[in-house]
Amino acid sequence: MTAPTPTARRRAREVAFRLAYQADVMAEPLAAQPLDEGGEGRLSEDQKALVDDVLAVLRGRGDEVDDRIRQAAQHWELERLAATDRSVLRIAIAELIGRPGTPVRVVLDEAIEIARRYGGEESGRFVNGVLDRAARPSCPTSTATWRRSRRCSPTSPRIVRPASSAWATSWATAPRPTSASTGCAR
Template sequence: MKPSERRKARRLATQAIYQWQMTRDNVADIAQQFALEQDTKGVDLDYFRDLLFGVSVHATELDAVYSPYLSRPLAELDVVDKAVLRLATYELTRREDVPYRVVINEAIELAKAFAAEESHKFVNGVLDKVIKQLKK
């Protein structure tokens, strides 16, 4: 598996997670929609599905991992930031095959691509604290 295939899977998963957060549509329907309507060439679709379904199933647990390090209440967190943090926290806690440095780097890139201008710094700061807690 090429890193670029996982990178593309993360990009699609971030968008799909965002859609799920906004609409609360059925995750299987969102996954199917993305598979049909998005350019999935070079995308690790199994990884995409793992991220999307994993985040949707474990969202409350994931929020509990990173929310203590937020500078504002979880309810006030930007929806894109939440999607990126949930995805990264899922990888950090459930995908031991992915090095934490890769997870943080990818999350920063996702925040730069999809979130507000300074969000990547916020995401980096939160995930750094999550990593320190997980390593204890």
Template sequence: MKRRAAREKAFQALFQVNNSEIDIEEAIQHVIEEPVVDAFMHDLVHGVANHQSEIDQWISDNLVNWTFSRLPKVEKTVLRMAAYEIKYNEDVPSQVAINEAVELAKIFGEEESGKFVNGVLSKMI
């Protein structure tokens, strides 16, 4: 699975986990078509879940005129994933993580989501 597709699947799984009573492994199984889970996607989903409190604080510290609790669910999930990649995944350059997050926000969010995500993440690096 290509990394862009893995990020999309990771987003879908994390969105389910954060907005319902589903557990991580069940969410992953809902979004993949293959019986084998992509290693990058698995790392992304579990990494975000395992570091969520630190990631949320880091995002919160970099918001301007917003509170973390007010963030829309799509943007919150995208920001968590990108923040994880920037802070914990040394294989992914920060600019790549930001570009991929902006693309996810455009796909799953509102019209201005990409710009918002880009602004927050740019402030974080």
């Protein structure tokens, strides 16, 4: 089975990831230089704009990005994270800040795929957990937008219908959970 072909935006996110990773490993600031696309072919204008937006947030608001990672990565010091995981988290949070119109779910899914490709065995799961917490409370988009993009909280109760034919009666008389108690957007 062959790996899925990355989308054009994922390719741009991977370029941003590699630049952020290189700056992190080399302990150098992200330089405001033209993109070096190497042997990957040319990036479209939309792809370059995405890379530029993400890197601009990392350059100008890098401390804010790192603070959000520290708050979300409970019991983990930022400096002790794998450089790949740290770079994936940085570009994803920078995109959430710099491109609030991009659905949160898309940013999270793309970051998870990049972490799986470039990181360790558990990188995808770790990045998923951290980004889920980081995107939730202080996402630059509204909470309602976040809820729509995530559907329901993973901790919300699920209603299961009984197998018997009397389910309609029990369903009609059962107390209904409110949106406040379930965390679901209605």
